Amino acid sequence: MLNQSKTVGLPVSRIDGPLKVTGQARYAAEHFGPGMLYGHVVSATIATGRIRAIHTAAAEHFPGVVKIYTHDNRPKTAYRDSRWKDAVALPGHPFRPLENDRVLFDGQPVAFVVAESPEAARDAAGLVQIEYLSEEPHTDIVAQRHESYEPPVPRMKQFMPPPPRGDAEAAFAAAAHRVSADYVLSGEHHNPMELFASTVLLGTDGALTIHDKTQGSQNSCDYICGVFSLDPGKVVVKNSFVGGAFGQALRPKHQLFFAVMASLDLNRSMKVEMTRQDMFYLTWRPSCIQTVSLAADAEGHLQAVMHHAVHATSRHEDYQENVANWSGLAYKCENVKISYEIAKLDLATPGDMRAPGAATGMTALEAAMDELAYAAGIDPLELRIRNFVHRDQNQDKAITSKALHACYREGAARFGWAERSAAPRSMREGDDLVGWGMAGGIWEAMMSKGEAKVRLSVDGSVTVSAAASDIGTGTYTILGQLAAEAFDCPVDAVSVEIGASDLPKTGVEGGSWTAATTGSAVQAAAKAVIKTLLTHAQSMENSPLKEAKVQQVEIAEGRLVLESNHQIGVSMVDILEAAGLEAIEEHAKVGPDMLTMMRYASYSHSAVFVEVKVDEELGIVRVTRVVSAIGAGRILNPKTARSQILGGIVMGIGMALHEEGMIDHRTGRIMNHNLAEYHVPAHADIRDIEVIFVEEDDDMASPIGVKGLGEIGIVGVAAAVSNAVFHATGKRIRTLPITVDKILQSEAV
Amino acid sequence: MKPFSYTRAESVRDAVAALMANPQAQLLAGGTNLIDLIKYDVAEPEAVIDINRLPLKEIVELPDGGLRIGALVSNSAVAYDPRVKQHFPLLSSAILAGASPQLRNAATTGGNLLQRTRCYYFYDPASPCNKRDPGSGCPAIGGLNRIHAILGASDACIAVHPSDMCVALAALDATVEVEGPDGAREIGFADFHRLPGDGPDRDNTLRRGEIVTGVRLEANHFAGHHTYLKLRDRLSYAFALVSVAAAVQVADGRFVEVRVALGGVAHKPWRDPLAEAEFAGAPAGEETFIRLADRLLAGAEGRGHNDFKIPLAHRAIVRALRQAVSGHPQDQTVKAIQ
């Protein structure tokens, strides 16, 4: 194991940082090749109906235009749905660009213009005239909540509600304290900095090199090979650098389809980049309405938990996420009833957005817990402590670790929670009402199957490779740190090769499992290299390591030595030279431990404390302080780790106060599809944020003790903000985001 | 985006001639609004005339203590000019409440006056919109109108003028200097922007071929008694839901003069000089503030999502008057409202 860390656990700066800040890191749209053509997508401007006619003559005559594709003339593609299903595909019919005349959502691509320059493509796209036969759209989740249904085909078994426990209704009716309310979340749109883009470079032998904005190069590669019946040996997809993704780039997007389609059809290299508006139509956090009912006895012990969630999906696919099940395992309770349904809206298929499901469901549960705390007259933190449970009651399994008490303790101490006066509207500073709110967060700690290769060269350099993606999280850096640790070398002696489909197999970068998975694979491959080194060392004459076992050796200062006595050992260079080798390369495969998984569940946890100041007369809310205490296993790099949590908190503040896709339900169209009118927090909205990582040793969560950090940072934040707004104002605002109008129009209790 | 010709005007006369030569020509100043509109296919000029070389980049002191600000002086340069800060701090404050430092560095005085509404439908060429496409209808009525007008709207258009700077200029009774084919003329600030009426495609009273050359400010007596209070959906970098520019002169606890201009509530910066005049001599206290707010908003009408703007504007007026009278203008660098 990696004990006395020299690099792991230290705040190492990103090894890809200099490339990024000097503009040398190239993103998907920043690659060029000879004879390149450019594409621009024409998007539908109705939410549902049919295309009656597409008039392309004017666009075709535009100088520089090469070809215009519509559903009438597109090249043939795979027939069966299975060929269109990517690794993250959903139950239902995968969207096929230009499939037919049917329009399923606002912004759907309905024509594709290829030209000699991006400007010509874009201009000509504006000349394509489309006649529609519009139908009446349904895009309001609140209006459609009763049209909901249980997903007939589960996306994942664990997204389905656990069977009911006890008798929640009876327990609710009999309990001393009860709360029950509806919580509404608006649809949210990821909007990472980098737009979706694909550059297809045509090789001389018909091979394709594709630079794609994706969270999984192999997923994009498999998708393209399936749809266009290509030889996987002839396609390489690269995503060396990804300018943010948050889950939006898990599934291949239509720009990839179009770029490859036109490249094959026209036998030219191609580039397609989406516009910012396009980013609003695809893969969004579904609008959701939830009813949460909680009941407790006089001492605040939960007697009943009921959680019903209905979120949006599209007409053609059943998007699903785990919204409500968290309510069955966050706190100790014997009587639990969870139900989960989806409702079809005339919108694009929703998708995973940072902490999908948990960010939505825990917002409702944790707001309801706050309401219960007030109903029972118990401090909100104390209520949670009283209902602490060290078991996954949904699956009736033990859990690998849960340092949530430490999160509560350290977070509360840092925040000064003990100084809080309980009554709403009881804390003031000048004209401002001050509110302190808190909430808990939870996310499943996952590890998936993954592979990696590690190569040790005679010059002492180390190369790590895997088809993992660094979506800005710091994957390059932590993999470099893990290898540097294993070979006792500086991080900059390690080169990290990720972001290409021809590297060792790795799943998509999502669910916060990359560090656990690829990190463990790198560690395993490094161990395999050391094992091979030892074998070679032992065949050297007079080897001092003759009797050593692999568990007894490690690398120190360029030598393979006995852990117990660094004097005894052989230099790595000597071992390689004696064996006549330039390098040793080993490949490793890891995956979750099935035995552990049968007996244990594993989660990361958080406690978030928020201070708001509210100018009540004018309805203006400021989040002045956030303390987030995180229990997420081992922290490989506190610097990149902290950034993940900071980003999650900022996004959570956006969820609470700003983010909202505004749909005109008469037309079913998203109207604020630009970053001037779709608000995310600005710098001025973000003040002091403190992140605490509590100690948590967990070698069951993953071989390297890591639980993952990409998602946990956002979970609970929106609830903590809305609870703080309640504490400040006495106003319980259950429809997010909490905007000026809602503050002004709601009554204090 | 459609192809357009691009020329640089070397003199005001050049620019005027170029505008006269092609009715589909548009001037380019900082470009922070025009380029966006072109990219969204909302503006489709055949000719773009870059006016950045025109000699309109100075702030000049006038003999009576006023200032003339050239049309091409950037918003930042105005906001940080020591003379503006000293004599017209309200203007400086309003500019700093708007947009972001990067935008303010590029945006110009003339461009700010002529920036177009942020109505969602106006920005979306696939939607009908009387302002963009006269006669096509106004989907904001009955649609998404949280950011729309509560005063002076018509059945043809309920959009608001989005500028912060102009709200201060309205309160300061600025004069807009323009030059056109018939020579130079002046337009009082209140007459520069229009209400929508049945012609919402026209935002202002500029005539064909006219270009804004500058804005003139006269010396005033407001000294420290002013404020710019802007309320928005996030603490920076968002257009005003409601904003108030207040400037007052108080003697013996009574208003000698009170001016209140409102932003985010109408198709133009909203002022009601008749109402203001009624309050000269009134005690400069809470009760008067409330009565003045009542009076200014007497004709306010909500359209559904924007109903909240009526109470919000009322409270904002009262708060702004409190700030102005007490001599504690809103500090734009702190995000707490004072």
Ligand SMILES: Cc1cc2nc3c(=O)[nH]c(=O)nc-3n(C[C@H](O)[C@H](O)[C@H](O)COP(=O)(O)OP(=O)(O)OC[C@H]3O[C@@H](n4cnc5c(N)ncnc54)[C@H](O)[C@@H]3O)c2cc1C
């Ligand atoms: C994201 C974003 C946020 C913003 N937030 C705010 C805000 O909070 N508050 C605020 O007030 N503003 C805000 N703005 C708007 C900004 O202030 C304006 O875009 C800017 O003032 C326009 O000036 P410009 O010089 O760039 O104009 P341009 O874009 O160059 O021109 C705008 C219009 O004015 C015309 N024009 C320019 N100069 C002249 C002239 N001398 N005579 C006649 N016509 C002329 C042009 O032909 C064009 O029609 C924001 C803008 C953006 C993009």
Ligand code: SF4
């Ligand atoms: S309010 Fe004015 S700008 Fe907006 S849609 Fe109506 S007419 Fe167009």
